[in-house]
Amino acid sequence: MNRNHPEVLDLLAGEFVLGTLAGAARRRFERRLAAEPFVARRVQAWEERLSALNFGLEPVAPSPAVWASIERRIGGSRPRTWRGLAAAAVAAAMLGLGWFLWQDTRELPPQAEALIANPAGETLWRVELAADGGRVTVSAIGAIRHPDQRSLELWALPPDAAPVSLGLLPASGRVERALDERQRAAIGLAVNVAVSDEPFGGSPTGAPTGAVLYVAAVARS
Numbered sequence: 001m002n003r004n005h006p007e008v009l010d011l012l013a014g015e016f017v018l019g020t021l022a023g024a025a026r027r028r029f030e031r032r033l034a035a036e037p038f039v040a041r042r043v044q045a046w047e048e049r050l051s052a053l054n055f056g057l058e059p060v061a062p063s064p065a066v067w068a069s070i071e072r073r074i075g076g077s078r079p080r081t082w083r084g085l086a087a088a089a090v091a092a093a094m095l096g097l098g099w100f101l102w103q104d105t106r107e108l109p110p111q112a113e114a115l116i117a118n119p120a121g122e123t124l125w126r127v128e129l130a131a132d133g134g135r136v137t138v139s140a141i142g143a144i145r146h147p148d149q150r151s152l153e154l155w156a157l158p159p160d161a162a163p164v165s166l167g168l169l170p171a172s173g174r175v176e177r178a179l180d181e182r183q184r185a186a187i188g189l190a191v192n193v194a195v196s197d198e199p200f201g202g203s204p205t206g207a208p209t210g211a212v213l214y215v216a217a218v219a220r221s
Helices: 006-018 023-033 036-049 065-073 079-105 181-189
Strands: 110-115 122-128 135-140 152-157 165-167 174-178 191-200 212-217
Touching: 006 023, 006 036, 006 181, 023 181, 036 174, 065 181, 110 191, 110 212, 152 181, 165 174
Parallel strands: none
Antiparallel strands: 110 122, 122 135, 135 174, 152 165, 152 191, 191 212
């Protein structure tokens, strides 16, 4: 497992906040948390997501029949201790149920965003990287003119590496694309994205071939 991959780091941040990351793995993560701003941002994002659970769950008290059954099974020993453990187990189960229900009903905020604007400052596209790092959504915002028989292509610009295509830009509406491993790695590290003017259908070489029309900074949550 590549612990430097943005998606893996996000999963580790979630485990850290939930308290399921333990031992040497937790100590390693704590060192990274203190030294790496990206890791700290992912932890903060998870804390904000999970804090909503505190307001959505009501305490549930097991019925007397449950206590009686537990005491019969343990031979009546240390009922207060076992009741405490049972209550903790019920709370954990409810928390887990609430977590999955919350995940199913709430769209997580994007992990990163870029607003591509023209020289006049008018936003043309919004690019959003999903919280899981596996999808990118591009929304056309302003009045966009595609050159005749040409295409406008979006590129992730990771530092000290070649640009990686994220697909063609729409002239209108909203498109969502799944990212492959190379694209995930590139946008996960990218400081900027760029738009180039390409032959119809996109670059034939896998690299920008036409003029770079716009460059925009990537802002991360």
